[in-house]
Amino acid sequence: MIAQTRCRDVYQVFDRSPQVLAEILRDEVNLAVWQRQLPPQVEDFAALVVGLERPLADERVIEVDEQRTPVLSGLLPGAADVHGYEAFVADITWLVAAYTCLLGARRVGLRLKVLEGAMCPRFHVDHVPLRLLSTYAGAGSEWLPEGCLDRTRLHAFSAPVDKIQRLCTGDVGILKGEKFQGNEGYGIIHRSPETAVGERRLLLSLDWLA
Numbered sequence: 615m616i617a618q619t620r621c622r623d624v625y626q627v628f629d630r631s632p633q634v635l636a637e638i639l640r641d642e643v644n645l646a647v648w649q650r651q652l653p654p655q656v657e658d659f660a661a662l663v664v665g666l667e668r669p670l671a672d673e674r675v676i677e678v679d680e681q682r683t684p685v686l687s688g689l690l691p692g693a694a695d696v697h698g699y700e701a702f703v704a705d706i707t708w709l710v711a712a713y714t715c716l717l718g719a720r721r722v723g724l725r726l727k728v729l730e731g732a733m734c735p736r737f738h739v740d741h742v743p744l745r746l747l748s749t750y751a752g753a754g755s756e757w758l759p760e761g762c763l764d765r766t767r768l769h770a771f772s773a774p775v776d777k778i779q780r781l782c783t784g785d786v787g788i789l790k791g792e793k794f795q796g797n798e799g800y801g802i803i804h805r806s807p808e809t810a811v812g813e814r815r816l817l818l819s820l821d822w823l824a
Contacts, residue, residue, distance in 0.1 A: 624760040624800050635788050636716060638744060644790040644802040645757060652784040656705050659698030660751035664728055664814040668692060671727040678714040678722050690726055706818060713746050713820050723821040730814050737773055739801035740791035744822050747787050752815030753807035754781030780807060
């Protein structure tokens with residue numbers, strides 16, 4: 615059964631099945647989360663990668679076809695020699711394929727990066743249609759249920775600590791932004807998590823470009 619956190623007319627959905635991600639296409643849903651446990655090899659790979667003392671990032675635009683498996687040649691090349699790399703690439707390939715199939719996408723923007731510190735520390739909404747986020751290592755992204763913060767003053771006020779929700783490591787979330795048709799004014803409010811000095815995260819982001 616899909617769990618729901620409801621407030622006013624907009625709500626978020628969570629489940630341990632990847633099928634929950636399709637719920638993001640419903641008008642009243644602005645966050646759909648597949649609550650999953652990372653495969654052991656992928657979890658080990660991510661832990662090793664964030665422990666490396668070198669910057670690692672990959673950003674690319676992928677031409678996709680829902681009838682074909684995406685090709686992610688040379689993904690995150692600086693980590694290709696790390697144990698579990700093949701399993702990690704296979705996992706991301708599956709997510710790109712699922713995202714493509716869900717949206718009927720023709721072009722997907724992929725960003726994969728080891729982060730130190732909060733990339734977007736203030737609560738905000740994304741001016742995109744739908745963005746997939748998954749944290750492979752480190753703290754997950756934080757978000758707010760509807761009605762917890764004045765949308766017109768996102769940059770000026772702090773949210774009540776007891777209202778802040780967080781995705782778990784390994785979770786796959788699809789966040790609905792302001793540019794999804796009919797969703798203006800209801801994009802999910804979220805931010806990067808606060809992290810301790812020296813704490814690193816491995817974050818995947820997928821954007822629907824066309």
